[in-house]
Amino acid sequence: MNRQELAGFLRGRRERIRPADVGLPAGPRRRTPGLRREEVAQLAFISTEYYTRLEQARAPHPSREVLAQLARALRLSDAERDHLHHLAGTPPAPPPGPSREVRQSIVDLLNRLPDAAAVVVSATYEVIAWNPLAAALLEDFSALPRRDRNLVRRHFLAGSPLYGASDADTFARNAAQHLRAVAARYPADPEVTSLVADLLAGSEEFACLWAAHEVAARPVLCRTFDHPQVGPIAVHCDVLDIKDSDQRVFLYTATPGTPAAEALRLLSVIGTQRMDVPG
Structure with missing residues (x-):
């Protein structure tokens, strides 16, 4: 003290x-x-x-x-x-659980990136903010209940690669390693413990990855999404850490002049509209 x-x-x-x-x-x-x-x-x-x-x-x-x-x-x-x-000589206690509040400056940043699909995820992989292009590329998160916005829950318990992503195995391994560290940071949070329990009970793949006790996730630099309207879209994947709130911004961009860039441009125009529905 x-x-x-x-x-x-x-x-x-x-x-x-x-x-x-x-x-x-x-x-x-x-x-x-x-x-x-x-x-x-x-x-x-x-x-x-x-x-x-x-x-x-x-x-x-x-x-x-x-x-x-x-x-x-x-x-x-x-x-x-x-x-x-x-x-006072008393290290602060860990926060009770992962923060779901996104700073307004981060929300404003997402909306100033018209050529990038951007989402903010909590420590437990819950999508808590997104821009219009992300909704068009992935899905309209505003139409989903909160439980269904959790990417790891969707990936491990739905039985198919999330958004047709090409790196499903890498995502699964990284997600399990990340959640290992999150569970240690928030040992008393009921949402974290419930999520891990549901994944262990419902996914043999997650149970095997969890048993490895690994916590060092590998960065994913590229990813291909199989979009139902415009087909495969190869994008760069960059992750920005928001350390003070234990959140991350996922940015998906395409190399200018490529078919993927043209596909993103088309998605930015059509938004979340279905292309197969007559006007």
């Missing part, structure tokens, strides 16, 4: 919060910037004496519960919350 650094950090975070930010009146006689110590203590449900001792670097080791209450009272970001725990 670094008492001096912890004291300075708490004081700095307290002084940046305006009373109005937490629903308190500013008052005519307020002389200190930000909140008063007693106000932070009240918001954190701890005694003013104990909080004062924390800021004076005289307090005993705070519990995880107290740290969580302080993080909430001081409106700390995820990075600041983790820093608070490290200063």
Whole structure:
């Protein structure tokens, strides 16, 4: 526990919060910037004496519960919350489960890539954001219930390669290795444990891959999708990690001037419409 650094950090975070930010009146006689110590203590449900001792670097080791209450009272970001725990000598607990919230800047990025089919997947391979070209190339995810947007569930339990992909074996191996690491990061998350249990019970292939205990997935640089309307489309596959939310962006692009690029251009025009239905 670094008492001096912890004291300075708490004081700095307290002084940046305006009373109005937490629903308190500013008052005519307020002389200190930000909140008063007693106000932070009240918001954190701890005694003013104990909080004062924390800021004076005289307090005993705070519990995880107290740290969580302080993080909430001081409106700390995820990075600041983790820093608070490290200063207190208590490494932060892992998040309860994979995040499904996609930052607006990432959604905006997807929509600024008209020549790329792009999806965001959670740590468990659930598709949680996509752009129009991805919906045209793969499927209209908005028409699916949440359970059916999980790519590993679809691949292992549907009995056929997902979207007619040419690298089904590689995808299966990478997915099992990735989920091994995810299960270790979120050991108490019921959705993760339920997904793994369903895959083990319903897929002999997954059970064999899971038993290997491998966690180092290999990158996939190229992939061919067998699209029901325009046929095979060979694309480059690039993956961007969003580390802070444990998500990934899958980008599918085609070499300019190739039949695949022309197929993607056609899909960008027709979208998710069926080509075999008369207008």
